Amino acid sequence: xxxxxxxxxxxxxxxxxxxxxxxxxxxxxxxxxxxxxxxxxxxxxxxxxxxxxxxxxxxxxxxxxxxxxxxxxxxxxxxxxxxxxxxxxxxxxxxxxxxxxxxxxxxxxxxxxxxxxxxxxxxxxxxxxxxxxxxxxxxxxxxxxxxxxxxxxxxxxxxxxxxxxxxxxxxxxxxxxxxxxxxxxxxxxxxxxxxxxxxxxxxxxxxxxxxxxxxxxxxxxxxxxxxxxxxxxxxxxxxxxxxxxxxxxxxxxxxxxxxxxxxxxxxxxxxxxxxxxxxxxxxxxxxxxxxxxxxxxxxxxxxxxxxxxxxxxxxxxxxxxxxxxxxxxxxxxxxxxxxxxxxxxxxxxxxxxxxxxxxxxxxxxxxxxxxxxxxxxxxxxxxxxxxxxxxxxxxxxxxxxxxxxxxxxxxxxxxxxxxxxxxxxxxxxxxxx
Amino acid sequence: xxxxxxxxxxxxxxxxxxxxxxxxxxxxxxxxxxxxxxxxxxxxxxxxxxxxxxxxxxxxxxxxxxxxxxxxxxxxxxxxxxxxxxxxxxxxxxxxxxxxxxxxxxxxxxxxxxxxxxxxxxxxxxxxxxxxxxxxxxxxxxxxxxxxxxxxxxxxxxxxxxxxxxxxxxxxxxxxxxxxxxxxxxxxxxxxxxxxxxxxxxxxxxxxxxxx
Numbered sequence: 001x002x003x004x005x006x007x008x009x010x011x012x013x014x015x016x017x018x019x020x021x022x023x024x025x026x027x028x029x030x031x032x033x034x035x036x037x038x039x040x041x042x043x044x045x046x047x048x049x050x051x052x053x054x055x056x057x058x059x060x061x062x063x064x065x066x067x068x069x070x071x072x073x074x075x076x077x078x079x080x081x082x083x084x085x086x087x088x089x090x091x092x093x094x095x096x097x098x099x100x101x102x103x104x105x106x107x108x109x110x111x112x113x114x115x116x117x118x119x120x121x122x123x124x125x126x127x128x129x130x131x132x133x134x135x136x137x138x139x140x141x142x143x144x145x146x147x148x149x150x151x152x153x154x155x156x157x158x159x160x161x162x163x164x165x166x167x168x169x170x171x172x173x174x175x176x177x178x179x180x181x182x183x184x185x186x187x188x189x190x191x192x193x194x195x196x197x198x199x200x201x202x203x204x205x206x207x208x209x210x211x212x213x214x215x216x217x218x219x220x221x222x223x224x225x226x227x228x229x230x231x232x233x234x235x236x237x238x239x240x241x242x243x244x245x246x247x248x249x250x251x252x253x254x255x256x257x258x259x260x261x262x263x264x265x266x267x268x269x270x271x272x273x274x275x276x277x278x279x280x281x282x283x284x285x286x287x288x289x290x291x292x293x294x295x296x297x298x299x300x301x302x303x304x305x306x307x308x309x310x311x312x313x314x315x316x317x318x319x320x321x322x323x324x325x326x327x328x329x330x331x332x333x334x335x336x337x338x339x340x341x342x343x344x345x346x347x348x349x350x351x352x353x354x355x356x357x358x359x360x361x362x363x364x365x366x367x368x369x370x371x372x373x374x375x376x377x378x379x380x381x382x383x384x385x386x387x388x389x390x391x392x393x394x395x396x397x398x399x400x401x402x403x404x405x406x407x408x409x410x411x412x413x414x415x416x417x418x419x420x421x422x423x424x425x426x427x428x429x430x431x432x433x
Numbered sequence: 434x435x436x437x438x439x440x441x442x443x444x445x446x447x448x449x450x451x452x453x454x455x456x457x458x459x460x461x462x463x464x465x466x467x468x469x470x471x472x473x474x475x476x477x478x479x480x481x482x483x484x485x486x487x488x489x490x491x492x493x494x495x496x497x498x499x500x501x502x503x504x505x506x507x508x509x510x511x512x513x514x515x516x517x518x519x520x521x522x523x524x525x526x527x528x529x530x531x532x533x534x535x536x537x538x539x540x541x542x543x544x545x546x547x548x549x550x551x552x553x554x555x556x557x558x559x560x561x562x563x564x565x566x567x568x569x570x571x572x573x574x575x576x577x578x579x580x581x582x583x584x585x586x587x588x589x590x591x592x593x594x595x596x597x598x599x600x601x602x603x604x605x606x607x608x609x610x611x612x613x614x615x616x617x618x619x620x621x622x623x624x625x626x627x628x629x630x631x632x633x634x635x636x637x638x639x640x641x642x643x644x645x
Contacts, residue, residue, distance in 0.1 A: 087543075147489035202484055292644075
């Protein structure tokens with residue numbers, strides 16, 4: 001093995017991002033999580049004894065059968081979505097956060113994908129579901145689900161984020177002691193498969209005066225949004241599959257609109273109607289709840305993009321670092337609604353010094369992107385930050401910079417740099433810097 | 434099984450039609466690919482000059498869509514006949530809406546329908562306490578929504594929350610009138626209908642800027 005030295009790249013223990021990739025670093029001593037079940041007896045030592053003694057039970061009996069639809073290990077039952085608290089009167093409108101700090105890689109398991117349901121999840125009979133395209137088109141059309149299943153499809157890995165993700169860090173005057181799931185749980189990543197909308201629009205024949213499309217769901221509240229036609233012709237799809245299986249009811253079964261990089265609320269679930277128009281409708285969610293109130297009191301409408309953003313997931317809020325003065329791999333997620341992630345920098349001293357993190361492949365446009373950084377914690381107070389830059393050159397602002405542009409109570413599209421404070425006892429807590 | 438056969442039959446139909454149209458080579462590719470069940474990759478050839486799809490959309494007739502065209506536009510498009518008054522709206526509001534939105538439309542727990550947005554308001558001395566409990570009360574229909582047509586549109590499609598689409602057009606006009614009245618935007622004498630609703634000047638409109 002090649003011998004290498006571990007090089008410090010920034011203050012407070014940040015190490016060269018290639019350190020973990022290089023061979024032979026003596027990290028194992030502090031990283032191993034408990035000794036393996038040790039046993040003095042040597043397998044096969046005495047011929048009259050069976051080898052059984054030294055093996056755990058599960059190696060001495062046949063295992064059980066698989067099931068038709070697999071579930072995670074019973075030992076992982078703590079990894080669950082959490083329901084955001086609400087009053088009984090408002091509970092039909094439910095917001096479920098994904099356990100983002102338990103995820104590795106860039107794909108969120110479908111059953112853990114965050115889900116916001118303004119009027120609950122409808123039970124749709126797919127045989128009776130119809131997608132209608134009308135308005136400024138030459139040929140108003142309707143499609144049943146079976147027909148749509150025969151269209152050419154594309155698959156892409158994308159993030160989906162609610163405009164209100166991390167809202168409390170935007171508006172709360174004191175930093176709430178919350179987990180990454182509570183603060184950042186309205187972001188997830190999936191492979192979405194479906195029909196490019198441009199195929200269906202071409203079939204219907206878009207008229208020259210068309211500029212907008214009002215997309216509507218078949219849920220109790222007939223959720224609707226106005227979306228610029230150009231975006232839908234560019235890269236939007238009618239998603240029929242998520243992570244290889246038909247999308248789940250909480251994600252819009254039998255079909256949803258998927259609008260890569262744009263706020264979650266536009267990705268209409270249970271999609272049943274696309275009305276092509278020359279004007280936006282100013283629907284409920286583009287009139288108040290999903291708009292941005294600017295610093296001068298103006299109300300900014302149609303801010304569709306989810307801007308460049310990142311967070312460190314390992315370690316993150318409400319966790320405990322077990323090893324004082326240990327080696328840790330800092331790991332996190334970065335994403336941008338404008339394209340690919342180009343750079344992620346990490347700081348361990350509250351932003352005084354920064355170093356470039358390792359970005360893991362694949363690096364895909366409008367997708368969660370994993371970064372990592374080796375770190376030797378010296379056991380004293382530390383503040384971990386991550387700052388992402390995308391290929392469009394957009395850089396994550398500080399919390400103060402973001403707030404300077406918004407009214408103090410504006411909570412959508414917050415993408416300020418996240419800070420985790422680590423106390424000398426290893427407690428990780430959300431903080432403002 | 435029946436469903437699949439039906440779909441296959443329709444596919445064959447499309448194939449026949451397209452053959453007549455003289456796109457034979459694509460059709461052979463399309464049909465073969467479908468049989469193999471790998472249509473996705475084959476049809477996505479990057480250099481295909483024209484999009485090739487089965488074109489299975491059926492004509493949507495005006496009678497199919499009539500009842501579904503519920504989106505009301507700011508210029509009044511799709512507003513139905515009907516009318517309602519503030520007084521009628523008040524009765525409906527107190528029996529069907531107040532339990533969630535509060536007697537005055539400001540108390541919550543559900544979204545604030547009246548008054549200003551933000552942390553403070555002299556007209557609602559308890560505002561800060563309410564917001565602590567229900568942060569969404571930071572925003573308000575009366576101060577932020579740019580068009581009264583949206584109030585009609587949203588109540589008719591989605592409210593009351595536990596019984597969406599249960600109100601008739603007159604009732605929706607009356608409730609819209611009452612919410613406007615709570616915001617000092619409609620006097621008790623005016624009847625709201627598809628014409629007068631377009632006269633309302635919502636404060637949220639002048640505050641609007643469009644994101645770039």
